[in-house]
Amino acid sequence: MEILSENKAFGGTQGVYKHNSHSCRCDMTFGLFLPEEAQYGAVPVLWYLSGLTCTHENAMTKAAAQGWAAEQGIALVFPDTSPRGEGVADDDAYDLGQGAGFYVNATQEPWAKHFNMWDYITEDLPSMLQENLPLDMTRQAITGHSMGGHGALTMAMSLPGRFRSVSAFAPICNPTGSDWGRKQLSAYLGDDESTWAAHDASLLMTEKGFDGPVLIDQGTEDQFLDLLRPETLASAAALRRQEITHRMQKGYDHSYFFVSSFMEEHIAFHAEALYAD
Amino acid sequence: MEILSENKAFGGTQGVYKHNSHSCRCDMTFGLFLPEEAQYGAVPVLWYLSGLTCTHENAMTKAAAQGWAAEQGIALVFPDTSPRGEGVADDDAYDLGQGAGFYVNATQEPWAKHFNMWDYITEDLPSMLQENLPLDMTRQAITGHSMGGHGALTMAMSLPGRFRSVSAFAPICNPTGSDWGRKQLSAYLGDDESTWAAHDASLLMTEKGFDGPVLIDQGTEDQFLDLLRPETLASAAALRRQEITHRMQKGYDHSYFFVSSFMEEHIAFHAEALYAD
Numbered sequence: 345m346e347i348l349s350e351n352k353a354f355g356g357t358q359g360v361y362k363h364n365s366h367s368c369r370c371d372m373t374f375g376l377f378l379p380e381e382a383q384y385g386a387v388p389v390l391w392y393l394s395g396l397t398c399t400h401e402n403a404m405t406k407a408a409a410q411g412w413a414a415e416q417g418i419a420l421v422f423p424d425t426s427p428r429g430e431g432v433a434d435d436d437a438y439d440l441g442q443g444a445g446f447y448v449n450a451t452q453e454p455w456a457k458h459f460n461m462w463d464y465i466t467e468d469l470p471s472m473l474q475e476n477l478p479l480d481m482t483r484q485a486i487t488g489h490s491m492g493g494h495g496a497l498t499m500a501m502s503l504p505g506r507f508r509s510v511s512a513f514a515p516i517c518n519p520t521g522s523d524w525g526r527k528q529l530s531a532y533l534g535d536d537e538s539t540w541a542a543h544d545a546s547l548l549m550t551e552k553g554f555d556g557p558v559l560i561d562q563g564t565e566d567q568f569l570d571l572l573r574p575e576t577l578a579s580a581a582a583l584r585r586q587e588i589t590h591r592m593q594k595g596y597d598h599s600y601f602f603v604s605s606f607m608e609e610h611i612a613f614h615a616e617a618l619y620a621d
Numbered sequence: 622m623e624i625l626s627e628n629k630a631f632g633g634t635q636g637v638y639k640h641n642s643h644s645c646r647c648d649m650t651f652g653l654f655l656p657e658e659a660q661y662g663a664v665p666v667l668w669y670l671s672g673l674t675c676t677h678e679n680a681m682t683k684a685a686a687q688g689w690a691a692e693q694g695i696a697l698v699f700p701d702t703s704p705r706g707e708g709v710a711d712d713d714a715y716d717l718g719q720g721a722g723f724y725v726n727a728t729q730e731p732w733a734k735h736f737n738m739w740d741y742i743t744e745d746l747p748s749m750l751q752e753n754l755p756l757d758m759t760r761q762a763i764t765g766h767s768m769g770g771h772g773a774l775t776m777a778m779s780l781p782g783r784f785r786s787v788s789a790f791a792p793i794c795n796p797t798g799s800d801w802g803r804k805q806l807s808a809y810l811g812d813d814e815s816t817w818a819a820h821d822a823s824l825l826m827t828e829k830g831f832d833g834p835v836l837i838d839q840g841t842e843d844q845f846l847d848l849l850r851p852e853t854l855a856s857a858a859a860l861r862r863q864e865i866t867h868r869m870q871k872g873y874d875h876s877y878f879f880v881s882s883f884m885e886e887h888i889a890f891h892a893e894a895l896y897a898d
Contacts, residue, residue, distance in 0.1 A: 596629045605631045
């Protein structure tokens with residue numbers, strides 16, 4: 345694990361690190377905020393998965409999360425959204441390839457070699473963190489924005505017991521029924537749509553649900569509402585009687601101004617779950 | 622005044638606007654956060670002047686100021702740091718020309734035509750804001766970072782009665798004695814150093830001081846401490862018996878991680894002055 349930068353922030357440390365990823369077969373960069381409490385022992389962890397076009401850096405600098413995490417004594421992990429670098433496949437479109445990993449393990453060419461973001465986020469990066477850093481991996485929660493909200497919800501439902509709580513800002517809720525999803529799932533997983541279902545939060549909500557609290561915020565003026573399809577997730581959760589708070593926030597759009605406006609409440613929500621018992 | 626973007630944020634609006642500047646003889650872009658209270662009447666104003674290389678955007682997205690301003694019902698103005706665009710002079714160095722206006726009125730070529738940031742911030746932009754927006758210009762305060770801290774301090778001391786309070790994050794404190802200053806003051810104002818004194822916070826502190834509270838934060842690990850020279854301002858303020866809180870914050874550097882870590886306290890400090898009487 346190589347240190348790219350470390351800045352003191354809110355009494356703790358905002359670091360950026362590089363490590364070799366087994367799953368993605370390349371170097372990966374991630375951000376990690378450690379609160380002051382990490383000097384004295386292992387602290388709980390909140391994962392923040394980012395959206396299309398983002399690197400590890402966007403949320404780290406624009407989501408205004410560190411102050412609230414410091415107040416709660418929680419670490420924040422900001423992974424990248426795809427493999428990158430020389431020899432890693434890419435596409436001219438902003439919503440495919442680098443910056444658009446969609447949190448799946450690709451099986452199709454030219455993506456299969458490097459685009460294994462599911463394994464990267466659920467196996468590779470957590471083992472590396474556990475070995476090297478004062479994190480209490482029995483206390484994990486996950487959140488994300490847009491494509492990262494999709495990743496957070498699908499991972500939380502697919503890995504029972506891993507995360508105590510899940511939240512999302514403007515998540516892609518139903519990728520199998522949206523242009524933010526059909527294109528990418530087809531490219532990464534192939535045309536057999538039965539393989540796509542494991543990566544659709546609305547379908548997973550119908551099939552499995554989540555054993556813990558869920559918080560979703562969505563802006564009523566989000567310019568991408570038609571692509572996000574929050575209605576499918578809201579409906580599936582209600583049908584399942586899932587414990588969930590699903591809010592449509594009047595006037596907010598898809599930007600980090602929306603994300604940062606509700607960050608305090610999301611971190612307080614996760615803190616309650618992370619510090620329970 | 623042309624709207625470039627408006628995003629709902631913390632119950633209010635984060636806008637970006639363009640207008641033609643009389644002083645700079647070009648279009649200028651600025652950010653403005655209006656809290657929800659501005660719908661019902663004029664609100665107090667906190668100016669945030671940015672540092673070298675910044676545009677109006679950096680602090681608007683990275684300083685985490687809007688949430689605290691919303692809580693206090695205060696508007697935030699984020700001006701650009703120089704004139705820009707076709708026909709505006711520039712220099713290859715990051716610390717001269719576009720992005721490095723130093724908050725002075727240039728008298729030397731090739732800068733004199735456009736580089737009049739002192740007049741832009743103290744006359745041009747405030748009149749435009751007063752005419753068009755629900756701002757209470759009898760309740761103004763000013764802050765800034767690095768070169769912007771220099772601007773905030775020099776303007777506050779040079780315009781008695783304009784600002785009720787002044788604060789700064791890692792300000793350039795003594796530009797007439799530093800490579801962050803001598804080069805630019807010479808380029809913009811010429812070699813007669815007597816014209817530089819009006820733009821040196823430490824000299825102004827000795828000569829005039831500020832009729833109100835002053836708050837300065839500085840990181841002990843700031844990589845630019847030798848250029849900022851906080852010791853000259855601290856000494857001048859102490860000699861004058863100026864009302865001031867000057868803090869050296871252990872472990873912090875020059876970045877927005879430092880700025881955002883102390884933003885809550887700076888905005889609370891200004892709110893107290895803005896709402897007095």
